Amino acid sequence: MNNFTFYNPVKIIFGKGEIKAVAKEIPADARVMMTYGGGSIKKNKVYDQVMDALKGHKVIEFSGIEPNPRYETLMKAVELARAEQIDFLLAVGGGSVIDGTKLIAAAIPFQGEEPWDILSKKTPVTHAVPFGVVLTLPATGSEMNSGSVITREETKEKFSFGSPFTFPKFSILDPETCYTLPPRQLSNGVVDAFTHVLEQYLTYPVNAPLQDRMAESILITLKEEGPKVLANPTDYDAMANFMWSATMALNGVIRVGVPTDWATHMIGHELTALHGIDHARTLAIVLPSLLRYKKETKREKLLQYGERVWGVTAGSEEERIEATVQATVNFFESLDIRTKLKDYDVDQETIREIVRRFEQRGVKNLGERADIQVSDVEQILTMSL
Amino acid sequence: MNNFTFYNPVKIIFGKGEIKAVAKEIPADARVMMTYGGGSIKKNKVYDQVMDALKGHKVIEFSGIEPNPRYETLMKAVELARAEQIDFLLAVGGGSVIDGTKLIAAAIPFQGEEPWDILSKKTPVTHAVPFGVVLTLPATGSEMNSGSVITREETKEKFSFGSPFTFPKFSILDPETCYTLPPRQLSNGVVDAFTHVLEQYLTYPVNAPLQDRMAESILITLKEEGPKVLANPTDYDAMANFMWSATMALNGVIRVGVPTDWATHMIGHELTALHGIDHARTLAIVLPSLLRYKKETKREKLLQYGERVWGVTAGSEEERIEATVQATVNFFESLDIRTKLKDYDVDQETIREIVRRFEQRGVKNLGERADIQVSDVEQILTMSL
Numbered sequence: 001m002n003n004f005t006f007y008n009p010v011k012i013i014f015g016k017g018e019i020k021a022v023a024k025e026i027p028a029d030a031r032v033m034m035t036y037g038g039g040s041i042k043k044n045k046v047y048d049q050v051m052d053a054l055k056g057h058k059v060i061e062f063s064g065i066e067p068n069p070r071y072e073t074l075m076k077a078v079e080l081a082r083a084e085q086i087d088f089l090l091a092v093g094g095g096s097v098i099d100g101t102k103l104i105a106a107a108i109p110f111q112g113e114e115p116w117d118i119l120s121k122k123t124p125v126t127h128a129v130p131f132g133v134v135l136t137l138p139a140t141g142s143e144m145n146s147g148s149v150i151t152r153e154e155t156k157e158k159f160s161f162g163s164p165f166t167f168p169k170f171s172i173l174d175p176e177t178c179y180t181l182p183p184r185q186l187s188n189g190v191v192d193a194f195t196h197v198l199e200q201y202l203t204y205p206v207n208a209p210l211q212d213r214m215a216e217s218i219l220i221t222l223k224e225e226g227p228k229v230l231a232n233p234t235d236y237d238a239m240a241n242f243m244w245s246a247t248m249a250l251n252g253v254i255r256v257g258v259p260t261d262w263a264t265h266m267i268g269h270e271l272t273a274l275h276g277i278d279h280a281r282t283l284a285i286v287l288p289s290l291l292r293y294k295k296e297t298k299r300e301k302l303l304q305y306g307e308r309v310w311g312v313t314a315g316s317e318e319e320r321i322e323a324t325v326q327a328t329v330n331f332f333e334s335l336d337i338r339t340k341l342k343d344y345d346v347d348q349e350t351i352r353e354i355v356r357r358f359e360q361r362g363v364k365n366l367g368e369r370a371d372i373q374v375s376d377v378e379q380i381l382t383m384s385l
Numbered sequence: 386m387n388n389f390t391f392y393n394p395v396k397i398i399f400g401k402g403e404i405k406a407v408a409k410e411i412p413a414d415a416r417v418m419m420t421y422g423g424g425s426i427k428k429n430k431v432y433d434q435v436m437d438a439l440k441g442h443k444v445i446e447f448s449g450i451e452p453n454p455r456y457e458t459l460m461k462a463v464e465l466a467r468a469e470q471i472d473f474l475l476a477v478g479g480g481s482v483i484d485g486t487k488l489i490a491a492a493i494p495f496q497g498e499e500p501w502d503i504l505s506k507k508t509p510v511t512h513a514v515p516f517g518v519v520l521t522l523p524a525t526g527s528e529m530n531s532g533s534v535i536t537r538e539e540t541k542e543k544f545s546f547g548s549p550f551t552f553p554k555f556s557i558l559d560p561e562t563c564y565t566l567p568p569r570q571l572s573n574g575v576v577d578a579f580t581h582v583l584e585q586y587l588t589y590p591v592n593a594p595l596q597d598r599m600a601e602s603i604l605i606t607l608k609e610e611g612p613k614v615l616a617n618p619t620d621y622d623a624m625a626n627f628m629w630s631a632t633m634a635l636n637g638v639i640r641v642g643v644p645t646d647w648a649t650h651m652i653g654h655e656l657t658a659l660h661g662i663d664h665a666r667t668l669a670i671v672l673p674s675l676l677r678y679k680k681e682t683k684r685e686k687l688l689q690y691g692e693r694v695w696g697v698t699a700g701s702e703e704e705r706i707e708a709t710v711q712a713t714v715n716f717f718e719s720l721d722i723r724t725k726l727k728d729y730d731v732d733q734e735t736i737r738e739i740v741r742r743f744e745q746r747g748v749k750n751l752g753e754r755a756d757i758q759v760s761d762v763e764q765i766l767t768m769s770l
Contacts, residue, residue: 001399001400001622001625001626001629002400003399003400003401003402003403004397004399004400005396005397005398005399006396006397006399007394007395007396007397008393008394009392009393009394010392011390011391011392012389012390012391012392012641013390014386014388014389014390014391014641014642015386015387015388015389015642016388017388018388207622207626208626209605209606209609209610209626210602210603210606210626210629210630210633213598213601213602213605213606214599214602216598216602217595217598217599217601217602218595220594220598221594221595221598224594225594237386237592240386240642241386241592241593241594241595244386244595244641244642245595248595253638256397256399256629257399257400257625257629
């Protein structure tokens with residue numbers, strides 16, 4: 001096992017009817033800015049529940065945070081928050097709203113030239129406005145970590161940042177808020193969470209059997225509960241199990257002491273930035289090709305994954321690895337997530353563009369062994385055409 | 386899944402050579418009291434490593450915290466800490482030193498009549514002196530939770546308390562510090578951690594498959610790594626896997642949204658209080674009888690535990706349950722932990738004394754269904770004679 005540091009101070013309040021807990025988690029005298037996306041929280045009554053809980057607080061609203069939240073939009077929120085002397089943020093939504101709120105929280109007190117430096121130049125965040133979360137979409141895990149991914153529309157760049165100051169103070173996870181999610185968002189969520197686990201698990205063994213088994217526990221639970229959620233989004237237990245699995249997939253617990261990959265995310269982000277393809281779908285496109293391309297260096301974990309998660313035990317190692325990758329593809333496709341670039345009308349031209357962008361930015365040494373170069377990215381994407 | 390709240394802000398710093406991290410985790414101007422037990426940390430050089438890391442800090446030492454830490458001893462530490470205006474504590478040791486330090490931390494600023502009230506009357510802790518941990522014995526999980534168990538010698542009482550203020554600020558887990566532990570403490574640690582998991586897992590199903598699988602992940606890892614550690618205490622990976630398993634067993638992760646039992650602990654504490662039997666050994670005595678006695682209400686989880694952890698699949702349900710309990714007993718005995726009261730020269734007289742004490746204190750409604758009464762305790766202990 002590798003040495004590690006683990007720290008995650010997010011308070012999770014989980015279960016039906018818990019949105020009312022907002023009232024006691026936000027200081028009574030706080031000036032609150034509630035951030036959200038489109039109007040879905042008004043349709044499903046989450047908005048009303050949150051507003052009820054916030055009665056007595058000074059509340060300013062900022063709506064319109066997009067999927068793949070845009071820097072340009074978030075800077076408007078920062079301007080409003082500064083003008084209104086906001087001292088607590090409440091993100092109500094999914095990963096995009098939460099990620100966006102993390103940047104707003106860090107940007108409000110930011111002293112440097114422009115907050116984009118936090119993303120582009122990795123300028124360290126030294127303080128942030130405290131914020132809480134009411135999660136309405138299980139997928140990204142952002143509700144229980146300090147990371148954030150932001151898109152700049154102007155330059156079509158999608159970058160990430162994280163800091164010890166951008167953990168939510170609390171996150172409320174009420175599975176009932178997810179009953180009205182469209183199937184597309186649910187299947188995206190399952191694939192997103194599943195890929196988060198694989199990015200931290202499908203690398204190489206370092207004799208960390210507990211981390212391996214915990215990762216496999218999440219994968220098996222997603223494999224079993226994901227289809228149930230899609231078949232019946234008002235199955236409380238299935239939704240609760242999916243929701244908790246998505247949180248556990250990226251709260252740091254399974255990452256301790258093991259190598260991590262993240263190349264699939266790095267490549268996938270480009271597809272979203274250039275074509276607006278849903279984040280989870282970009283992962284479903286890139287991952288299978290990456291696994292096939294890197295099957296030699298991921299051999300032991302691919303075999304273990306196949307056996308423990310998909311029950312693949314027959315055939316030669318080559319055959320088992322291919323059966324395992326194909327089982328993963330079949331799972332994604334069974335959730336109505338297409339896994340080829342052509343399914344999204346993306347062709348060779350986009351691959352050339354991504355290669356050009358990676359070369360320009362000096363992106364190299366991706367993956368758990370830092371051995372994926374730009375030319376490998378080109379081959380991986382070509383396998384996904 | 387049941388509703389739950391999860392909060393665990395302990396920073397874990399894990400791996401060989403990490404004791405030096407103490408230096409940057411404790412504020413430079415802090416007046417530190419280092420708490421420890423007997424002299425083992427001087428023999429294995431942990432004392433020297435900690436002192437090196439603390440160079441430049443004002444450090445007062447308080448040694449002599451016993452196994453099953455005594456209230457009387459801890460109050461001497463409180464007196465010293467107050468006199469020396471200590472504002473940071475550093476516990477260097479195992480669960481007893483950490484538990485004791487939690488009480489010291491809460492008692493220093495305690496305003497009520499006497500700090501024992503925190504244990505006996507459950508007087509809430511409202512603040513505590515911050516403290517860190519250097520763990521030298523994997524077992525209790527105290528390094529990553531806010532709970533503590535304290536014994537009052539005068540009355541032979543063993544009570545627990547916990548509060549949001551008694552989480553360690555950080556805990557350093559260096560598996561190499563455990564290389565010199567005697568076999569008795571290692572086997573106690575494995576059994577203690579294993580039983581912690583069972584107390585949170587062997588109850589009744591609430592459709593929480595991820596929590597179940599994570600609990601089973603720890604059990605299987607302890608089953609595999611425990612014997613390796615005993616066979617070769619300088620096997621770094623085995624010790625690291627055991628150490629991390631023991632922490633994960635009681636940091637709250639596997640407890641979320643599921644019922645918990647803890648009757649074995651409640652009964653076991655009495656055996657320690659009256660006869661000084663090692664904590665883990667009291668669990669090994671009580672648990673098998675409790676599982677047999679409650680096999681009807683624990684039926685589904687016993688069958689699942691047997692199949693997934695011990696591979697018990699043959700025979701009738703009755704036979705599988707008995708085979709499962711026996712596999713657990715065999716595991717404990719294989720670690721040189723005896724599982725009967727007679728192995729510790731304890732007889733019927735002690736059972737009568739425990740019954741009398743439970744009746745006197747009004748102890749009732751133990752276990753996940755709150756259906757274990759004093760008469761049941763008597764029968765469970767009788768089965769363990």
